[in-house]
Amino acid sequence: MRKPCVFWMLTLLWSSAAAESFMARSLAPEHGVDVFTRAEARRLMDRDLLAEPAGSALYGTVDVYDRFPWVESHWIAVTSDARWQRLLYGAPGDAPRAFGSADMPIAFGEPRGLAFAPDGRLFVTDRTEGRLVVLRLDRSGAEPRLVYVSHVDGLVQPMDVAVHDGGTPLVADDDRVLVVEAGEHRIGVFAAEGDRLVKLHEFGSRGPGNSEFLSPRTVAIGRADGACTDQVFVGDSGNHRLVRLAWRDGRLAWEAAMDLPMEATSVDADHHGNLLLTMRRRNDVWKVTPSFEVVAAMAGGARALAAPRDIAIPFAWVHDHRPGGAGPAWRGEGSVLVLEAWKDASGVRLVDLGVEIGSLRRSGNAELELQLTDPAHASAEITQSDGRIVRHDLGTLAAGTQSVTIPGLDGAARVTLAAVSLYDAARQASKTLVLEDTAPPQVVLHGNVPNPFNPMTTISFALPAAGRAALTVFDAKGRRVRELWSGTLPAGTHEFVWDGRDTRGRAMPSGVYFGRLQALEASIVRKMVMAR
Amino acid sequence: MIQRTVLAVALVAGVHGAATAAPVGIQLELLQPSLVVLDPMYTETAGVDGRTVGALGLGANAAVGDWSVALAIDRASATTDFGLLETPSVRLAFADTRMEMRWRPPLPLGGWSAQIAAGMGRRTLRYSPPSIDFTTGGTTTHVVLGETSTWTRHLAAEVLHAVHGNAWIALRTSWTFYSLDVASPTGVLRQPLRDLHVGLALRVQVY
Numbered sequence: 220m221r222k223p224c225v226f227w228m229l230t231l232l233w234s235s236a237a238a239e240s241f242m243a244r245s246l247a248p249e250h251g252v253d254v255f256t257r258a259e260a261r262r263l264m265d266r267d268l269l270a271e272p273a274g275s276a277l278y279g280t281v282d283v284y285d286r287f288p289w290v291e292s293h294w295i296a297v298t299s300d301a302r303w304q305r306l307l308y309g310a311p312g313d314a315p316r317a318f319g320s321a322d323m324p325i326a327f328g329e330p331r332g333l334a335f336a337p338d339g340r341l342f343v344t345d346r347t348e349g350r351l352v353v354l355r356l357d358r359s360g361a362e363p364r365l366v367y368v369s370h371v372d373g374l375v376q377p378m379d380v381a382v383h384d385g386g387t388p389l390v391a392d393d394d395r396v397l398v399v400e401a402g403e404h405r406i407g408v409f410a411a412e413g414d415r416l417v418k419l420h421e422f423g424s425r426g427p428g429n430s431e432f433l434s435p436r437t438v439a440i441g442r443a444d445g446a447c448t449d450q451v452f453v454g455d456s457g458n459h460r461l462v463r464l465a466w467r468d469g470r471l472a473w474e475a476a477m478d479l480p481m482e483a484t485s486v487d488a489d490h491h492g493n494l495l496l497t498m499r500r501r502n503d504v505w506k507v508t509p510s511f512e513v514v515a516a517m518a519g520g521a522r523a524l525a526a527p528r529d530i531a532i533p534f535a536w537v538h539d540h541r542p543g544g545a546g547p548a549w550r551g552e553g554s555v556l557v558l559e560a561w562k563d564a565s566g567v568r569l570v571d572l573g574v575e576i577g578s579l580r581r582s583g584n585a586e587l588e589l590q591l592t593d594p595a596h597a598s599a600e601i602t603q604s605d606g607r608i609v610r611h612d613l614g615t616l617a618a619g620t621q622s623v624t625i626p627g628l629d630g631a632a633r634v635t636l637a638a639v640s641l642y643d644a645a646r647q648a649s650k651t652l653v654l655e656d657t658a659p660p661q662v663v664l665h666g667n668v669p670n671p672f673n674p675m676t677t678i679s680f681a682l683p684a685a686g687r688a689a690l691t692v693f694d695a696k697g698r699r700v701r702e703l704w705s706g707t708l709p710a711g712t713h714e715f716v717w718d719g720r721d722t723r724g725r726a727m728p729s730g731v732y733f734g735r736l737q738a739l740e741a742s743i744v745r746k747m748v749m750a751r
Numbered sequence: 752m753i754q755r756t757v758l759a760v761a762l763v764a765g766v767h768g769a770a771t772a773a774p775v776g777i778q779l780e781l782l783q784p785s786l787v788v789l790d791p792m793y794t795e796t797a798g799v800d801g802r803t804v805g806a807l808g809l810g811a812n813a814a815v816g817d818w819s820v821a822l823a824i825d826r827a828s829a830t831t832d833f834g835l836l837e838t839p840s841v842r843l844a845f846a847d848t849r850m851e852m853r854w855r856p857p858l859p860l861g862g863w864s865a866q867i868a869a870g871m872g873r874r875t876l877r878y879s880p881p882s883i884d885f886t887t888g889g890t891t892t893h894v895v896l897g898e899t900s901t902w903t904r905h906l907a908a909e910v911l912h913a914v915h916g917n918a919w920i921a922l923r924t925s926w927t928f929y930s931l932d933v934a935s936p937t938g939v940l941r942q943p944l945r946d947l948h949v950g951l952a953l954r955v956q957v958y
Contacts, residue, residue: 281835281887282934282935282936283892283894284934285934286897286899286932286934286939287797287876287897287899287931287932287933287934288796288797288798288833288933288934289833289878289894289895289896289897289934290798290833290835290883290885290894291796291797291798291833291834291934291935292798292833292834292835293834294834361795444888444889445888490888490889491889533836535887537887537888537890537892538936539892540934540936545890545892548888548890550887550888550889550890551887551888552836552887552888553886554836641889642886642888642889643886644886644891
């Protein structure tokens with residue numbers, strides 16, 4: 220039963236209203252709860268509930284039948300409380316349960332990172348005790364319970380944990396458990412032998428270079444269609460970077476790193492592989508592709524979140540028991556919970572992953588360059604100058620910047636690109652680009668839209684002929700902040716988006732900036748105002 | 752089946768026995784608003800939003816002295832999203848048809864009296880809309896939500912108050928017992944269920 224005054228109802232109150240983009244939305248509008256905060260906990264439950272939530276995880280099962288009840292689903296939400304030294308967990312509708320030192324033969328010191336394996340095992344890092352604890356979700360009773368299984372000692376400040384399913388979510392034997400040991404600046408890799416965990420190897424040492432970390436804080440496994448890929452992502456806190464590792468012959472190996480403006484407090488991969496990074500001090504959540512392209516920051520910017528520290532992406536076993544039903548699959552949802560600082564005005568927030576078209580421009584005669592924030596089904600509708608409308612199905616496109624070829628796309632036309640979220644067809648985005656047939660008589664730099672802006676703005680210009688062009692942003696002191704484009708472009712109108720960040724990805728402060736277009740021996744400058 | 756047969760025979764025998772001793776009266780039960788506390792299975796397994804739902808019913812009974820036979824129908828509905836994320840709620844309608852034998856002990860007290868009843872009936876569960884599509888990880892699953900029916904038995908206790916000599920208001924509490932075939936990951940289980948009804952009934956003597 221769903222009691223309106225129970226914390227865990229919040230995990231299931233994803234309303235049917237579809238969001239338009241990557242943004243927070245009301246957690247439980249029917250109960251008047253936009254954000255579940257310490258104040259809401261006091262109002263609804265007459266207690267603080269949590270002291271210092273550090274990590275969160277969600278685990279679900281969905282069964283489909285050919286008879287009553289037709290569909291049955293169960294979810295468990297777990298939150299680690301570092302200060303009150305316990306886990307708080309429960310199913311929607313049930314009163315939350317605490318799992319602490321009294322429920323196992325060892326004592327919790329500071330439980331932090333949480334990760335569910337597809338088979339229902341829960342891994343918990345204990346930072347101060349230097350321990351990885353293995354629990355199991357017992358569903359044999361009327362209400363699911365966490366049960367102690369085993370633990371591993373001897374870790375040095377374990378902060379976060381992730382489970383690699385070996386690419387086979389249905390098979391538990393090949394799972395690998397990755398633990399971030401901040402104190403030793405490394406990643407420990409464990410395998411299960413029965414109920415015990417055995418360390419296989421370690422990766423990393425202290426330093427700023429390749430294969431080195433400085434107090435790594437968080438780890439996530441890459442994903443594709445729910446299953447784990449061979450990529451591992453590490454939030455390297457001290458070096459302010461996101462690191463990508465890969466499995467090579469059963470061991471972790473260095474691949475690449477991406478600089479961040481500050482430390483990422485958590486990194487998680489969604490069902491389709493996009494990475495979600497929380498940056499506590501920046502009050503922001505970024506969406507990053509596995510190839511390190513920042514495709515979106517959460518709508519609302521710094522005002523939307525309060526010290527986000529972790530993200531819980533709901534994953535569930537989906538099993539269709541009907542004759543001819545699809546086999547079991549491990550699937551992630553398109554809405555996530557963001558864990559903020561536990562205060563009277565912040566706590567647990569629901570965020571839609573959404574889908575957006577970041578930029579759209581012509582990159583060739585019959586070619587469009589576009590940026591998608593998430594994988595999507597895309598289509599283009601072209602309205603020719605004579606009024607004819609032609610529609611093209613572009614199929615499923617990956618997140619990030621890419622080019623698509625559209626036959627017959629030449630001359631004057633109006634192109635409307637539509638993207639439909641793979642999570643939910645109700646989530647759609649569209650963008651229209653007007654292509655000019657006759658080139659302008661001279662180079663034109665249009666004003667940026669919007670202006671003033673915060674933090675993104677679109678700069679467009681038109682070229683009378685194909686040729687080299689460079690679009691650069693300068694600050695008020697004349698320092699070069701970011702080069703948005705440098706290369707050859709065809710004649711016509713072109714659009715570029717500036718996200719308010721410099722070349723290294725650092726957010727620029729409010730103030731006056733200048734966009735300079737150099738093309739075909741012309742140089743034009745326009746003033747832009749950023750008001751954060 | 753044997754239990755139902757025995758119950759039906761008892762009902763008929765009771766009516767027959769009473770008819771030889773007293774005149775017959777007919778009452779219409781025009782309005783029976785009630786609250787139903789559903790078995791926990793509905794929230795725990797079927798994802799119904801809450802256990803308590805409202806119900807409306809109507810019926811008729813033929814009274815023979817202290818005995819009467821009643822036929823009634825009830826309609827109730829609940830909502831469920833099956834506990835799924837991002838799925839619109841559907842309505843689960845409960846349609847009950849029931850017949851019962853009532854006995855009123857000859858203990859009137861200033862216009863008040865009591866009555867007990869036992870009977871049987873048929874319950875139908877029907878979803879509206881009759882199918883859903885839900886998405887997990889981008890995969891859409893279409894599920895047809897078929898109709899489910901089962902036999903029920905019930906016991907009831909009533910406190911009656913006479914109004915204007917030819918009408919009564921009854922405060923009624925009843926327990927409905929039935930079994931339902933419920934699918935689970937390990938197979939179909941026949942689950943015994945029990946609902947509680949608490950409500951009022953307005954009965955008017957028409958004959």
